[in-house]
Amino acid sequence: MHSKVSIVKCKDYEPERVMEATRKAMNLIGGISAFIAPKSKVLVKPNLLMAKGPEFGIDTHPEIVRAVVRILKEINCKIYLGDGPSVWGSQIEKVDEVYARSGVKKICEEEGIELVRFDKRRWRGNLLLTTWLDNCDYVLNLPKFKTHDFMLMTGAVKNLFGLVSGTYKTELHKKYFAQEDFAKMLVDIYEETMPALTIVDSIVAMEGDGPGTSGELRKVGLILAGSDCVALDSILALIMGLKPQDILTTKEAAGRGLGVADINSISIFGERLENIIREPFKLPVPSLVKRIPRPVIELAKKLIKYYPCVEYDNCIRCASCIQACPSKVITMKDDRLVFDYSKCIACFCCQEACPNAAIKIKRNIWAKLAGL
Numbered sequence: 001m002h003s004k005v006s007i008v009k010c011k012d013y014e015p016e017r018v019m020e021a022t023r024k025a026m027n028l029i030g031g032i033s034a035f036i037a038p039k040s041k042v043l044v045k046p047n048l049l050m051a052k053g054p055e056f057g058i059d060t061h062p063e064i065v066r067a068v069v070r071i072l073k074e075i076n077c078k079i080y081l082g083d084g085p086s087v088w089g090s091q092i093e094k095v096d097e098v099y100a101r102s103g104v105k106k107i108c109e110e111e112g113i114e115l116v117r118f119d120k121r122r123w124r125g126n127l128l129l130t131t132w133l134d135n136c137d138y139v140l141n142l143p144k145f146k147t148h149d150f151m152l153m154t155g156a157v158k159n160l161f162g163l164v165s166g167t168y169k170t171e172l173h174k175k176y177f178a179q180e181d182f183a184k185m186l187v188d189i190y191e192e193t194m195p196a197l198t199i200v201d202s203i204v205a206m207e208g209d210g211p212g213t214s215g216e217l218r219k220v221g222l223i224l225a226g227s228d229c230v231a232l233d234s235i236l237a238l239i240m241g242l243k244p245q246d247i248l249t250t251k252e253a254a255g256r257g258l259g260v261a262d263i264n265s266i267s268i269f270g271e272r273l274e275n276i277i278r279e280p281f282k283l284p285v286p287s288l289v290k291r292i293p294r295p296v297i298e299l300a301k302k303l304i305k306y307y308p309c310v311e312y313d314n315c316i317r318c319a320s321c322i323q324a325c326p327s328k329v330i331t332m333k334d335d336r337l338v339f340d341y342s343k344c345i346a347c348f349c350c351q352e353a354c355p356n357a358a359i360k361i362k363r364n365i366w367a368k369l370a371g372l
Contacts, residue, residue, distance in 0.1 A: 003228035003260040004029045005235055007271040010203050011221050013054070013063045018223075022067035022199060025225035028269035035197040035227055036138050038075040043136040044068060044113075045195070047144040047159045048083040049211060050355060051094070051101040057204045057217040060144045062103030064201045064223070068142060069111050081108055082116040082132060084165030118165035124192050127172075127185070129163045133193060141195035141229065145236055146206035147215060149284040149348040149361065151183065154211050155236045156198045156229035157249040160189045170349075173326035177345040183248035190229060190249075191258055198232055200224040202239075207281040213357035222276060230259020231266045238263065238273065241280025285361040286348070306361055308350050310337045314358035324353035 006028035010021035026032050036042060046060035054061050065081070072079050085098040095117055099105040108115040118130035133139065143159035151158055164172065176182040202222040206215040220239065226232050230253045234244035244261040245251045254261035263273075286306040308321075321337065322330045326349060329340040351359035 002265050002267055003226060003231035004267045004269065005224060005226040005228070005231050006269040007235070007273070007276060008223050008225075009221055009271060010223050013061050013203060015063050015066065018061075018063040018203075019067045019070065021223045022064065022225075023071060025199065025223050025270070026071065026197075029225055029227075032071050032197070033075055036072070036075070036077065036140065039077065040137040041078045041080070041135065042072055042138045042140055043132050044072075044079060044081040044140045044142060045159065045162060046081070046083055046102075046104060046142040047154070047162065047201075048085045048098050048102050048104065049144075050085060050213075050353070051097040052213070052355070053101055054103050056213070057206055058144070058146075058212060058215075059098075059102040059104075060142045060201045061203065062107045064142060064199065064203075065104055066107045066111065068140060068199055069107065069113055072140070073111070079113040080116050080132060080136060081113055082118055082130070083162045084118040084130065084169070085162070118163070121165060121168070125188060127164065127188060127192065128168050129189070129192065130165060133163065138196040139193055141198040143198065143200050144206075144211075145200055145202040145220065145239075147208060147210035147240070147281060147284050149209050149211070149214075149286055149351055150179065151186070151248065152242075152284065153233070153236060153240060153247050155247075156195075156200060156232040157186055157190045157253060160193055160195070160229075161186055163189060163193060170324075170326045173347050173349055174345075177326075177347055179248055183252050186249050187252045187256065187258065190253060191256065194258075195227070195229065197227055198225065198229055200232055200236065202236070205281075207240075207283070209284050209351065209361060212352045213354060214351055214360065216282065218281065220276075222271070228259040228266075230254050230261055234261045234263060234266065235268070235273070239277055239281075240283075241277075286346070306346055307341055307344060308339065308346075308348060308359050309362040311358050311360055312336070314356050316356050316358070318355060320353045320355060321350035321359060324349040 008025040148154040208216040
């Protein structure tokens with residue numbers, strides 16, 4: 001089995017340049033009509049994590065969205081755009097704020113497409129997912145390439161977690177708090193939804209303690225396209241300086257036969273892989289434990305700990321972390337955040353939800369002694 005992936009250079013988000021590069025990325029693998037039928041209904045699913053402007057590099061850039069929407073309009077598709085942002089609750093006005101500040105609301109208004117909310121859901125297998133999957137013929141996936149403090153990388157497969165909305169995300173974090181289990185759940189979503197096409201916003205990526213405000217922006221200057229999310233994530237891993245199998249979702253999905261992780265079985269069009277791999281990405285602090293051989297990890301994992309900690313100079317007391325915590329271990333006392341570390345599952349949802357980079361990751365003495 002072979003998969004096709006295109007890699008196209010795009011140095012910035014200038015609209016004409018993004019449009020040209022996006023069209024080229026699609027054409028290199030057969031063009032939009034090879035994946036999506038004309039006059040069909042398409043759900044465009046960007047990565048809209050939080051209400052931050054495009055300059056923060058957290059959400060899929062609105063010009064990527066515009067380019068994809070215009071190409072879909074050329075084949076007369078009915079287009080819907082939506083996401084289940086990391087708002088950790090059912091307050092729909094927060095979703096509206098994410099749409100507005102990320103820039104996608106403006107794009108939808110200018111392009112005349114429908115911006116939707118994932119406020120209705122139904123069981124699909126063992127997961128509650130948005131009913132917009134029933135209302136549309138295809139899903140077009142628009143992830144943002146970033147590091148992720150819990151899953152190491154967020155890319156093509158991880159972006160589909162946004163098809164879950166509201167408080168059910170919190171329930172999934174509680175149920176699948178081990179990384180391996182969470183990865184299997186993400187692959188369940190991928191297997192259930194199987195996007196027709198994925199375009200990865202890798203023009204400006206994120207390294208370090210992503211995927212939110214604690215990450216560091218990194219210019220990559222690329223747009224990737226393909227129908228196989230596993231193959232796309234495999235190439236993103238290589239760009240990061242990792243092996244595809246280092247990404248748990250890639251390992252799980254490839255093991256189920258849902259895509260290709262073997263680079264020798266991926267046909268790459270456009271830029272040559274050896275010409276785009278440069279310095280390895282700075283990885284999230286918790287991921288450094290992956291440097292230890294697995295037998296040693298099994299012996300040491302009870303000693304080596306990473307945990308969230310507040311930098312009060314940055315904390316604005318917005319309580320986003322309290323709302324985000326699936327285990328409800330964070331409280332506010334005397335205007336200061338208090339963590340019950342005995343119940344903390346180290347999912348780092350608090351850091352992901354923090355709008356002001358106030359949640360940092362600390363390591364205990366054993367992790368420091370191990371040089372992690």
